[in-house]
Amino acid sequence: MEGVLSILTNPYYNQVLTMMGIFLIAALGLHLITGVTGQFSFGHAAFLSIGAYSSALMTIYLHTPFFLNMLVGGLLAALFGILLGIPSMRLTGDYLGITTLGFGEIVRIVFINTKITGGAMGLGGIPKETNIAIVYILVVLTVFSLYRIQNSRFGRALAAIREDEIAAETMGINVYWYKIKAFAVGTFFAGVSGALFAHMMQYLNPSDFGFSRSFDILNFVVLGGLGSIPGTILGTAVLSLAPEFLRFVKEYRMLIYGALMILMMIFRPYGLLGNVDLVRVFRSLRSRGAGKGTVSGDS
Amino acid sequence: MPVLLELDHMTIRFGGLIAVSELNMQVEEGKIGSLIGPNGAGKSTVFNVITGIYTPTRGKVTFKGQNITGLKPYAITSLGIARTFQNIRLFKNLSVLDNVKIGRHCRAGGGIFGALTRHPGIKREEKTIAEKSLSALDLVGLTAKKNEQARNLSYGEQRRLEIARALAAEPVLLLLDEPAAGMNPQEKQTLMQMILNIRQTGVTILLVEHDMKFVMNISDCVDVLDYGCKIASGTPSEVQKDPAVITAYLGKEVG
Numbered sequence: 001m002e003g004v005l006s007i008l009t010n011p012y013y014n015q016v017l018t019m020m021g022i023f024l025i026a027a028l029g030l031h032l033i034t035g036v037t038g039q040f041s042f043g044h045a046a047f048l049s050i051g052a053y054s055s056a057l058m059t060i061y062l063h064t065p066f067f068l069n070m071l072v073g074g075l076l077a078a079l080f081g082i083l084l085g086i087p088s089m090r091l092t093g094d095y096l097g098i099t100t101l102g103f104g105e106i107v108r109i110v111f112i113n114t115k116i117t118g119g120a121m122g123l124g125g126i127p128k129e130t131n132i133a134i135v136y137i138l139v140v141l142t143v144f145s146l147y148r149i150q151n152s153r154f155g156r157a158l159a160a161i162r163e164d165e166i167a168a169e170t171m172g173i174n175v176y177w178y179k180i181k182a183f184a185v186g187t188f189f190a191g192v193s194g195a196l197f198a199h200m201m202q203y204l205n206p207s208d209f210g211f212s213r214s215f216d217i218l219n220f221v222v223l224g225g226l227g228s229i230p231g232t233i234l235g236t237a238v239l240s241l242a243p244e245f246l247r248f249v250k251e252y253r254m255l256i257y258g259a260l261m262i263l264m265m266i267f268r269p270y271g272l273l274g275n276v277d278l279v280r281v282f283r284s285l286r287s288r289g290a291g292k293g294t295v296s297g298d299s
Numbered sequence: 300m301p302v303l304l305e306l307d308h309m310t311i312r313f314g315g316l317i318a319v320s321e322l323n324m325q326v327e328e329g330k331i332g333s334l335i336g337p338n339g340a341g342k343s344t345v346f347n348v349i350t351g352i353y354t355p356t357r358g359k360v361t362f363k364g365q366n367i368t369g370l371k372p373y374a375i376t377s378l379g380i381a382r383t384f385q386n387i388r389l390f391k392n393l394s395v396l397d398n399v400k401i402g403r404h405c406r407a408g409g410g411i412f413g414a415l416t417r418h419p420g421i422k423r424e425e426k427t428i429a430e431k432s433l434s435a436l437d438l439v440g441l442t443a444k445k446n447e448q449a450r451n452l453s454y455g456e457q458r459r460l461e462i463a464r465a466l467a468a469e470p471v472l473l474l475l476d477e478p479a480a481g482m483n484p485q486e487k488q489t490l491m492q493m494i495l496n497i498r499q500t501g502v503t504i505l506l507v508e509h510d511m512k513f514v515m516n517i518s519d520c521v522d523v524l525d526y527g528c529k530i531a532s533g534t535p536s537e538v539q540k541d542p543a544v545i546t547a548y549l550g551k552e553v554g
Contacts, residue, residue: 156404
């Protein structure tokens, strides 16, 4: 207990865990788009930046309450998600990837060249509203919402699209419209995550939301195992904490990080929890525990 | 018997290739119709046109007196046409039950809001979806496998699951694309009984099938396609005697 408390009060651990929670919300949003619906998005950071800048500007200039600003940030990100989705959801695979990549760059460049966002100088003076409690309450809410979405008529339709678009369409699912809806929900969470980020860092710079950020978030989702909420959580935890734990090797840090990624691709190509049904694993573990001593040689 | 589905001078062209040419065809309500023909005759293309995956170059498709030409597949499904695929297209990584539940998509309405709140209306809807899906699984004898992943089923079971998934949509017209392909004689016998049972529930059926014995035993009427053109039509016994059909299948006698 003491150990847990000291982690929470230690500003360094506190910061690391808060940032992890913030990016987990964004990763869970992308999980719905890429993991559940099977649509590539290489521009997720752009939606974070839309949520971040819009909420920060509201806080600074309109002095509206933080939660309202966060909600507006999420909704604005979702609105742009829909606007991007309308033309690009007709594309699939690589083409969709390239379009979202392009969109990410466009948004970044717009923020660099806009006066109100401080341009390349960045936007400072954002009050600190985010703390670890708020972040993790929202993480729980996000996990809860996504769990319910995945286990519903809507979520089943999204999984059907990932599995086979033609069959999904023939089963009465408006594939195009459902992809846009998935994009809207996923980018909403990105916007919320961006708003939390802005009010945590208290300073925003367009370079925070470049391609490498989008790629990081995609890594969280893919490394954990596409389509699995526990996988996304695990992937985010491992990839956000690994660079911190690897600090002791100093300049070799990124080298080891890269090597870890390559090992992953070789040994767990479907992600850490890819193709693992946790419920089933627990069930079989429990039945194995109960049947100990009576059943042998059966795995 | 009133006509349920009618193709009127339907032509579909892919670039220079005319896949189906000027096809006139009718399926009567409550009947089992079959579409046969050598490989590449355009049978599956006809299914793809009926279900809206392809839009015909010319001609008209009428279902229940309504022109459905050019409608999107999901819209056609909700009007009451469901199908299976020749090269099985299940949602392989989902459970058997979820596959069937997705088949019921067009008969329910829950959206994102419903998913998040799970209000009483949604709970009722989910209950109906589960019940109807289980009864569809029961009809094809897959109830015991409901929690299995679809990809772990045997080939014959996968074919039956496709039928259950299509039935979950409560179709008026069921299109079966080579349902007996790859089945052993015993499985074929079970399948035949299953199709007859489905017809008993008031569903009209249109089959594409290569197994002649199967087709001739089960069909009320047969249409024969060759190179995209209809060469014969009638009851199984009429079609079997038709010289054009014999030529298409066996070739012309030399000399």
